Amino acid sequence: MPAPPFRKLTLRVLLASCLAAAGVVPAGAGVPRRVNYSRDIRPILSNTCFKCHGPDERQRKAGLRLDTKDGAFAKLESGETAIVPGSSAKSAVYQRLTSHDPDVKMPPPDSAKSISAEQIELVKHWIDEGAEFHRHWSFIPPQHPPAPPIKSPKEASNPIDRFVIAWLEEEGLRPAPEADKTTLIRRATFDLTGLPPTISEVDAFLADRSPNAYESLVNRLLASPQYGEQMTRYWLDAARYGDTHGLHLDNERSIWPYRDWLIRSFNSDEPFDQFAVEQLAGDLLPHATIDQRVATGFNRCNTTTGEGGAIDEEFYVRYAVDRVQTTGTVFLGLTLGCCVCHDHKFDPITQKDFYRLFGYFGSLTERPMDGNALLPPPAIRIAADAESGNIERLKKDVAAAESAIRTALKQFRYEEPATDARVATQASGAVATPPGEPRLTSLRAWETAVAKEKPTLPRSVSRTLGISPEKRTARQAKLVRDYFVENVFAGSRSVFDPVHAKLAEARGRLDEAEKLSPSTLVMQDMPTRRDVFVLVRGAYDRKGEKVLPGVPAAIGPPLPANAPLNRLALAQWIADSKNPLTARVIVNRFWQHYFGTGIVKTAEDFGAQGEWPTHPELLDWLATEMTRSGWDVKRIQRLIVTSATYRQSSHVSPALAQRDPENRLLARGPRFRMDAEMVRDTALAVSGLLVTKVGGKSVKPYQPPGLWEAIGYSGSNTVHFVLDKGDALYRRSLYTFWKRTSPPPSLTTFDAPSREECVVRRGRTNTPLQALVLMNDEQYVEAARHLAERMMREGGPRPADRIALGFRLATSRQPSADEIRIFQTLYDAQSAAYARNAQAAAKLLGVGDSPHDRSLEPGELAAWTMVANVILNLDETVTKG
Numbered sequence: 001m002p003a004p005p006f007r008k009l010t011l012r013v014l015l016a017s018c019l020a021a022a023g024v025v026p027a028g029a030g031v032p033r034r035v036n037y038s039r040d041i042r043p044i045l046s047n048t049c050f051k052c053h054g055p056d057e058r059q060r061k062a063g064l065r066l067d068t069k070d071g072a073f074a075k076l077e078s079g080e081t082a083i084v085p086g087s088s089a090k091s092a093v094y095q096r097l098t099s100h101d102p103d104v105k106m107p108p109p110d111s112a113k114s115i116s117a118e119q120i121e122l123v124k125h126w127i128d129e130g131a132e133f134h135r136h137w138s139f140i141p142p143q144h145p146p147a148p149p150i151k152s153p154k155e156a157s158n159p160i161d162r163f164v165i166a167w168l169e170e171e172g173l174r175p176a177p178e179a180d181k182t183t184l185i186r187r188a189t190f191d192l193t194g195l196p197p198t199i200s201e202v203d204a205f206l207a208d209r210s211p212n213a214y215e216s217l218v219n220r221l222l223a224s225p226q227y228g229e230q231m232t233r234y235w236l237d238a239a240r241y242g243d244t245h246g247l248h249l250d251n252e253r254s255i256w257p258y259r260d261w262l263i264r265s266f267n268s269d270e271p272f273d274q275f276a277v278e279q280l281a282g283d284l285l286p287h288a289t290i291d292q293r294v295a296t297g298f299n300r301c302n303t304t305t306g307e308g309g310a311i312d313e314e315f316y317v318r319y320a321v322d323r324v325q326t327t328g329t330v331f332l333g334l335t336l337g338c339c340v341c342h343d344h345k346f347d348p349i350t351q352k353d354f355y356r357l358f359g360y361f362g363s364l365t366e367r368p369m370d371g372n373a374l375l376p377p378p379a380i381r382i383a384a385d386a387e388s389g390n391i392e393r394l395k396k397d398v399a400a401a402e403s404a405i406r407t408a409l410k411q412f413r414y415e416e417p418a419t420d421a422r423v424a425t426q427a428s429g430a431v432a433t434p435p436g437e438p439r440l441t442s443l444r445a446w447e448t449a450v451a452k453e454k455p456t457l458p459r460s461v462s463r464t465l466g467i468s469p470e471k472r473t474a475r476q477a478k479l480v481r482d483y484f485v486e487n488v489f490a491g492s493r494s495v496f497d498p499v500h501a502k503l504a505e506a507r508g509r510l511d512e513a514e515k516l517s518p519s520t521l522v523m524q525d526m527p528t529r530r531d532v533f534v535l536v537r538g539a540y541d542r543k544g545e546k547v548l549p550g551v552p553a554a555i556g557p558p559l560p561a562n563a564p565l566n567r568l569a570l571a572q573w574i575a576d577s578k579n580p581l582t583a584r585v586i587v588n589r590f591w592q593h594y595f596g597t598g599i600v601k602t603a604e605d606f607g608a609q610g611e612w613p614t615h616p617e618l619l620d621w622l623a624t625e626m627t628r629s630g631w632d633v634k635r636i637q638r639l640i641v642t643s644a645t646y647r648q649s650s651h652v653s654p655a656l657a658q659r660d661p662e663n664r665l666l667a668r669g670p671r672f673r674m675d676a677e678m679v680r681d682t683a684l685a686v687s688g689l690l691v692t693k694v695g696g697k698s699v700k701p702y703q704p705p706g707l708w709e710a711i712g713y714s715g716s717n718t719v720h721f722v723l724d725k726g727d728a729l730y731r732r733s734l735y736t737f738w739k740r741t742s743p744p745p746s747l748t749t750f751d752a753p754s755r756e757e758c759v760v761r762r763g764r765t766n767t768p769l770q771a772l773v774l775m776n777d778e779q780y781v782e783a784a785r786h787l788a789e790r791m792m793r794e795g796g797p798r799p800a801d802r803i804a805l806g807f808r809l810a811t812s813r814q815p816s817a818d819e820i821r822i823f824q825t826l827y828d829a830q831s832a833a834y835a836r837n838a839q840a841a842a843k844l845l846g847v848g849d850s851p852h853d854r855s856l857e858p859g860e861l862a863a864w865t866m867v868a869n870v871i872l873n874l875d876e877t878v879t880k881g
Contacts, residue, residue: 069133138606142620163618193226228267246303246740249716257520258297272631273575280571296523315368333585333606341538347607348554359532359549378524394510401503583623671881676750677733687786698737699728782848788864830863
């Protein structure tokens with residue numbers, strides 16, 4: 001894969017610097033730069049050398065360590081020195097890089113590693129300049145850099161722009177002009193709410209001539225309920241949220257209240273440090289609230305199993321490993337999973353570090369085998385105050401009825417009747433007689449019937465009945481007698497039947513109330529911490545050194561001496577403004593959200609194998625702005641979307657597209673295909689089908705038949721897909737039921753992940769299958785029909801006006817005359833076709849659960865449906881730009 005353009009640019013300038021130092025200055029080379037170890041050399045050594053000469057002691061060869069200054073400058077057993085500052089000629093590393101002897105050359109010819117001549121030249125000049133070593137950039141706490149001076153200060157709306165424009169000026173480029181207002185409202189509305197703007201919203205913005213019109217728009221969008229839904233959608237990928245266990249039966253489990261907590265948190269602008277702490281350790285906060293405990297669902301989102309034959313200890317380890325990896329990726333931007341089996345080969349994180357982090361997650365009360373249950377403990381019930389009070393009252397009603405039964409049993413006197421023929425014949429009667437049928441009057445007769453009929457009884461009663469009467473203890477005899485008197489004896493019905501009726505009513509009302517009051521999975525620690533060991537090669541049954549919970553020494557500040565050995569200490573360390581990674585990682589993901597690619601492209605990896613930031617000073621400025629503002633999330637969003645950089649036009653010249661195809665220089669505005677959920681939600685929104693209710697249980701919209709059955713077990717409660725009806729079909733995609741072993745196909749086609757593991761950077765493809773989904777999927781065909789109905793009802797009688805309405809609903813702009821002509825031609829052809837084939841029109845209008853408008857002529861509606869279908873398929877409809 002070719003290096004991204006910004007790398008080529010940097011390399012070109014750096015090589016010019018090196019040549020200048022050697023007295024060769026090519027024309028237009030620019031100002032010479034000093035080679036930077038962390039930016040220019042460490043990536044080369046990491047890619048080609050660290051596997052054998054890096055942090056992992058067990059894999060290190062020849063005693064040579066190149067990731068530290070002391071290791072690189074040390075004298076080797078051969079008497080050579082790997083790196084001699086100021087002299088590449090005396091440095092064994094450079095000599096081996098340039099050697100032609102296959103027995104000497106590094107990297108070895110059979111290693112599948114290579115190093116280019118340009119890279120070797122950079123290593124040479126770095127050594128000759130003194131071979132300065134620096135810690136990896138992301139492990140150095142960010143400082144708040146001043147915004148650099150630029151030639152045209154008026155082009156900057158806020159400090160973000162000064163960092164961007166300064167580099168553009170250095171590269172001889174200028175920022176693009178500001179996008180037109182229609183593009184701006186569409187771009188900002190999509191980014192901040194995940195939905196398109198309405199025509200009335202576009203018109204109001206176009207009519208607003210005030211100088212702060214755009215800022216007012218941004219404030220309105222940030223205050224909308226849909227903002228929290230949009231931000232939550234991104235977080236669910238990171239949290240690996242799903243509505244099923246993910247393994248074996250892949251049964252349903254209840255954790256959707258965690259998703260609703262995320263929406264509330266983003267909408268209320270909860271500070272990010274608090275947001276992080278509550279998800280990692282909300283249950284451990286003093287006087288933890290229900291919401292803070294619900295937040296800990298973050299680390300109950302991992303895949304789990306209840307498969308028979310699985311080993312508890314193996315899955316206890318597997319779950320804790322997943323939680324360490326997820327926490328590392330989401331909050332620290334590090335690939336900690338490498339350390340399950342060995343020291344990290346590229347970053348200064350040891351296997352012992354990993355298992356010290358593992359220790360924070362190693363003492364949970366959850367059972368490794370979750371029983372495939374809806375609510376494998378620990379779980380909590382969530383209810384509003386009124387609902388909670390009602391549930392407590394109903395619980396008291398149930399308890400009162402149960403107490404009345406116990407009191408009646410104490411007071412009732414039962415005597416076994418004399419044995420006669422009448423009693424003996426009762427052995428043929430039922431054991432638990434249905435209402436209205438004769439009841440038994442003899443305990444002995446009932447026991448005889450039980451022995452013959454073997455009915456289903458409470459386990460304790462059934463077990464005791466298996467003991468002969470003369471061998472029962474007094475307690476066992478009372479258990480059998482009480483059950484008989486309460487449930488079977490004819491002479492006690494007037495006492496117990498009314499109380500049973502009250503108990504059944506109270507339990508029924510309680511069950512109904514509890515169904516309306518959801519429950520969710522949470523985190524909870526054991527009272528006594530489990531011992532944790534380094535696992536040899538990551539094997540669950542090979543325990544090595546015993547370790548205590550702790551954090552990697554190479555990252556961030558040390559824990560306070562009195563820090564507790566629990567998740568709260570870890571969470572507070574992660575959310576500490578002195579931690580060099582957390583704020584950088586989060587603002588980088590925000591930037592990725594708006595521009596398609598982060599300032600650090602490898603959003604999941606800020607380590608040595610990750611990519612160097614394109615704008616490191618800007619990244620540090622954003623990170624420190626966030627911590628200085630009290631971790632204010634909305635403030636950072638506002639800064640980004642009100643910057644001139646974000647507001648640029650996305651139009652690009654062929655020359656700039658060739659020079660910077662990924663827009664890493666930010667010489668133009670963002671433009672890329674929207675994420676899967678936004679594509680579907682756009683179709684629902686412009687058609688008028690979208691149900692905007694916020695929060696609630698997951699729903700099951702359309703999907704092709706048979707997918708769940710193809711991968712499901714017969715005992716699973718998700719083996720059969722049951723389509724929802726009514727409003728549930730048209731909720732935002734955020735609420736779509738997520739079965740991990742068969743995630744929603746119309747979303748995965750547009751690159752949504754399976755949610756089996758943490759993902760912080762989605763892929764983005766363009767495939768023919770996506771077009772087929774937009775053309776043929778039931779959801780989109782139904783949406784096209786409803787869009788067509790809007791065009792016919794609201795667009796007036798003229799075809800051109802109807803086309804303009806549908807086009808504007810989907811793209812936010814007015815169509816050109818040529819575009820109207822093309823759609824008019826399409827409509828004419830479809831109208832003629834459906835006029836000849838009424839059956840085809842009826843079939844098209846019957847797609848979807850919602851009925852079509854029968855006041856509209858079917859053939860005409862079918863023709864407009866096909867026009868609307870094409871509108872929903874336009875690149876412009878599914879592209880943000």
